[in-house]
Amino acid sequence: MPTPLTTALVACQDCDLLQHEIVLPKRAVARCQRCGAELYRNRHNSLESSLALSLAAAQVFVLANCFPLVTMEIQGEIESTTLPQAIWALYQHRMIPLALLVFATTMLAPAIEIGAILYLLLSLRFDIGRAYFAAVFRFVTSVRRWGMIDVLMLGVLVSLVKLAALAEVIPGIALWAYCVLLVLSVAMTASFNARDVWRWSRERGR
Numbered sequence: 001m002p003t004p005l006t007t008a009l010v011a012c013q014d015c016d017l018l019q020h021e022i023v024l025p026k027r028a029v030a031r032c033q034r035c036g037a038e039l040y041r042n043r044h045n046s047l048e049s050s051l052a053l054s055l056a057a058a059q060v061f062v063l064a065n066c067f068p069l070v071t072m073e074i075q076g077e078i079e080s081t082t083l084p085q086a087i088w089a090l091y092q093h094r095m096i097p098l099a100l101l102v103f104a105t106t107m108l109a110p111a112i113e114i115g116a117i118l119y120l121l122l123s124l125r126f127d128i129g130r131a132y133f134a135a136v137f138r139f140v141t142s143v144r145r146w147g148m149i150d151v152l153m154l155g156v157l158v159s160l161v162k163l164a165a166l167a168e169v170i171p172g173i174a175l176w177a178y179c180v181l182l183v184l185s186v187a188m189t190a191s192f193n194a195r196d197v198w199r200w201s202r203e204r205g206r
Contacts, residue, residue, distance in 0.1 A: 008020070008021035009021060010030075010039050010040065012032040012034065012035065012037055012039060013037065014032065014035050014037040015032060015034050015035045015037070017032055017033065017034045017035070019032070019033060019039070021040075024040075024041070028041065029041040047121060047124055047125060048125075049191060050117075050121055050188070050191040050192050051118075051121040051122070051125060053184060053187050053188045053191060054114060054117050054118050054121055054188055054192075055118070056184055057114050057181060057184040057185060057188055058114050058115075058118060060177050060180050060181045060184060061110060061111065061114060061177075061181055063173065063174065063177040064083070064174045064177035064178045064181055065082065065083055065084060065107065065174070066082065066174070067082065067172055067173035067174040067177065068080035068081060068082055068172035068173065068174055069081060069082060069083055069086070069156065069171075069172050069174045069175050069178075070156070070160065070169055070170065070171055070172050070175060071169075071170040071172055072168065072169050072170070073168040073170070080172060082174060083106065083107065083174065084107070086102075087099050087102050087103050087107070090102065102152075104146065105146055105147065105148040105151070105152075106147075106148060106149060106152045109143055109144075109146035109147040109148075110147045110149060110181075110185070112140075112143050113140055113143050113144055113147055114188075116136050116139060116140035116143070117140060117188065117192055119136055120133065120136055120137060120140070120197065121192075124197075137197060144189070147185070149178060149181060149182055149185060150182060152178065153178055153179065153182060156175065156178075
C-alpha cells in the first residue's frame with residue numbers, strides 16, 4: 001500500500017473529494033478513490049530542468065524582439081522590421097487599440113510570465129526572496145492566459161504566404177526565434193505546475 005503524506009492533501013477537480021497525497025513510483029498516476037479521475041502523476045520533473053528551460057526561454061525571447069521578423073525585397077529596395085517596430089508602426093497609423101493588444105499579448109505577457117517563473121525558480125533554487133512567493137505564483141497563473149505567441153506565429157505565416165506573390169520574403173532570425181520560443185514555452189509550462197512548485201517548496205523548506 002502507498003504511504004500517505006499526512007501533511008499533504010489533494011482535492012479531486014471532478015468531484016471535490018479531499019484525499020491524502022501519496023508517494024508514487026516513477027511514471028505512476030494517482031486517481032480519485034470516488035470517481036477515478038486523475039489527480040496527479042509522478043513526472044520526475046526537477047527544479048534544475050525547469051530552471052534551464054526558463055533561462056533558455058528568456059534568452060530566446062530577447063533574440064526574438066531584437067532581430068528582424070522578416071526581410072522583404074521590393075523592386076530592389078530591402079525592408080526589414082522587428083516586432084517592436086511593427087507595433088510602433090501600428091501606433092503611428094492611429095491603430096492604437098490594436099498596437100496595445102499586440103504589445104500586451106506578444107511582448108508584455110510573455111515577458112512577465114518568463115520573468116515571474118524565473119523569480120519563483122531562482123528563489124527556490126537559492127532559497128532567497130521567498131516573502132512574495134505565493135503572490136507571484138498566483139500572479140503568473142493569471143497572466144499566463146494572455147500570452148498569445150502561437151496566434152502571432154499563425155498571423156505571420158499567413159502574411160508571409162500572401163506577401164510571397166508581391167515581394168521576395170526572407171524569414172528573419174526573430175521568426176525562427178519565436179518558433180523555438182513557442183516550443184520552449186510549451187515545455188516550460190508542462191514542467192512548471194502547482195504541484196511540482198509546492199513540492200519543491202516543501203523540499204527546500206526542510
